[in-house]
Amino acid sequence: MIHIRDMVESDFERVVRLNDAEVQQTSQMDRDRLGLLVHLSSYCKVATVDGHVAAFLIALREGAPYQNDNYQWFAGRFPSFLYVDRIVVGADFSGRKIGSSLYGEMFEFARAHRVEAITCEYNIEPPNPASRAFHDRFGFKEVGRQWVAAGTKQVSLQAAMI
Template identity: 40%
Template sequence: MNLRPLRPTDLARLVELNDAAYPAVPITPPEEMTALLGQADFTFGVVDETDSLLGFLIGLRPGADYASENYRYFDSRGADFLYVDRIVIDATVRGAGLGRMLYDAVFALARDEARAEIDCEVNLDPPNPQSLAFHDRLGFRRVGEQETKNGTVTVALLAALL
């Protein structure tokens, strides 16, 4: 397995992986995924030996013009952070260490940039206990909770201090 930045040619596979992970992440049509990639400050894809995308991570730095309620929460705190907007792993390879591989890259980037923390959110409702446990093992701690998407989703707002 290798890491590389996401490419425009990954779009169809990104949408396929993303939408298969619903409700952990929102359904995202190709044009919205293209816009998100255009706003992203950093991306990582984990690929196999044939360069087939098995998972991805999309993130932003502070100060982005990004409408996400969760991103705005972290940006308003004034912390020096990297924000993980979404991380998705193909269901057929979950548990194989690919999520940790992607987060290792984000932690390395945060250390290189002397950031104070890495931030993300995980669904509480609809529940995502596997993701909460995964983030807990990586050192993330709950710093808040909020309802999003007009009260249809409740998230735990998480931060891992560096």
């Protein structure tokens, strides 16, 4: 059974390991960086299966002092938004709808807090077709593109209006 709860510090080691396994699709995150993101976040959850952290999601509202090119892009265009900094599901848990469960609860949070849009990005160079298909199911639409990581990645900037 999937259980979604707030991330706590005792989850950090597992969350960093999950992120490391998907670093090509996300970005580097050590324990200190995770602590900063948790501090800045408005929505920070883990999904557990049989007591084991299987996935996590970190999202920030507008107005956070977050130095990130993608977050700043959305901040310049959306007065009210919840930015998904990262969502990672462990490979051992793929296909169980854990990411969908996390997104479902995040959309409920956004509606309850009168957020106008949920925003995110995914790689289009190198391509990440799994993320594209996942976000399409939730009604995300491309609102822009930009090159990041010193020109090594191009991302599709996405928004789902609430």
